[in-house]
Amino acid sequence: MLIITNNQKVMDEADPRFERYFVEGKYEEVLLAVRDRIHKGHRLLTHPLSGSVKPGQTPYKSILISKEATELHLESLQIIEDSIRVYSTQTKNQAGYREEIQTAAAEDFREVDARLFAGALESAMRAAKPMSEYKEEAKL
């Protein structure tokens, strides 16, 4: 399983069993990095819109995908594309002001993202391998 994140706290603190890739950029760039991998056949394992802190409010985002790339997984593609659409709706007209808040509350935003994500990683570690890799997998 592979973590895609722009949150240094997740890079530093996530369980060592997970591989990780750091995105030097904003929330949106994490979504795009995940979308690119889904195009290549990786599967989404956590929801990209984790947390009720809206895009445009928090600058941090961490997403778990499968390490292996197989064929294109349409459900994963649907969810990431929907998430990018929501990101774009919610960030419209919010430029400028948010960056001030994001800097002032950066540590809190990192912590919330990291804690929600850690909960998902705990769920992920309960099975022998990611649920998406089981052959009898239920459809999303």
Place this chain on the structure above:
Amino acid sequence: MKLEIGQIFIRDIQFDAVSRIENNILYVNTQELKALLLEDEHLASVDFEIAKPGEKTRIIPVKDVIEPRVKVEGGGGIFPGVLAKVEAVGSGRTNVLKGAAVVTTGRIVGFQEGIIDMSGPGADYTPFSKLNNLVLICETVDGLKQHAHEKVVRFAGLKTAAYLGRLAKELVADEVKTYETPSVKEGMLKYPDLPRVAYVLMLQSQGLLHDTYVYGVDMKQSLTTMLYPTELMDGAIISGNCVSACDKNTTYHHLNNPVVEDLFAKHGTELNFVGVIITNENVYLADKERSSDWTAKLVELLGVDGVVISQEGFGNPDTDLIMNCKKIEAKGVKTVIITDEYAGRDGASQSLADADASADAVVTGGNANMVIELPPMERIIGHKEAADVIAGGFDGSLKEDGSIVAELQVITGATNELGFNKLSAR
């Protein structure tokens, strides 16, 4: 299971030397209450303010709203597994301080949200502007982590509500309402011709500042399960959810769930209200699969004809909502879903992060992106600097005169996804 709710109407709150309820006025001895709350070593100070309907008062940032209640007869106590021992609640008699609420504020994290205006245009968007509110302003000891801070504020609110509730234990109620849920078998025999309906209550459970507790159990670690509707009325479900003010379910919402209230109102005449299925909203997609499978299985096992599903929160739970809807419809059971919308400021964008053709009966709580203007208030309770960093605000949100131009999502309860508000669409 049968519960009587004895309502004691509270028409005013005042500070006084002795805490009591007299002639429908709630008197609070803050010294006594403060001593009780400061038993928590993590709480450095707590201050109290009263906010009444019609005042030019703004409360910010709001964490939770709680209605004071007390068990008079029947098993268990209010907030079982949290303040009272773990024992099944929902039967006997419970007294309620109707018209009063405890509101908690505190600077848990640097990004803030949740406004209650007691008058003006903002007051129309929140049900809590109509209540006599005892507001707690909590400051914790230095160095407390965010999760510990949230817990301190949550418990201060619950303890205060329980303290005030106890004042009503011996009182004669102004009005008594009775709610009864028969067993599945009894219900079928009693109402053979009525459609049988269950309620799927989705609970926020993503983690830090996004948690809900059921009998003290963290809902993210629970499988989908069932409750009698009256268990909610005794505080079986409490909110630890501090994010997304407009569409989070406060503890007050759980105690007064309008879907439960409305299904009871039609129970025995138009339909047979079978019970409440509670399910979670986790981040890991396989958890969503498991929980929604379980929801559909319980619906099938109960053999109901229809289901009402309510959601909590923004974004990710849209996927849980659609999974629940799709899988229940696939069992041949009709669903109605209750949600709210993030359709952009002009309302023209798609409202949810997910969709499916089977979600063909949808009730909305309103568009959280709608822009509103809140005039300045004479009194600000809580942390006024929070208005500078309010979620749903934007460049220039806070004007020099104290007025705020922001998205509707700043207001506590404005687009509540249980329908505990006035906004909707046709």
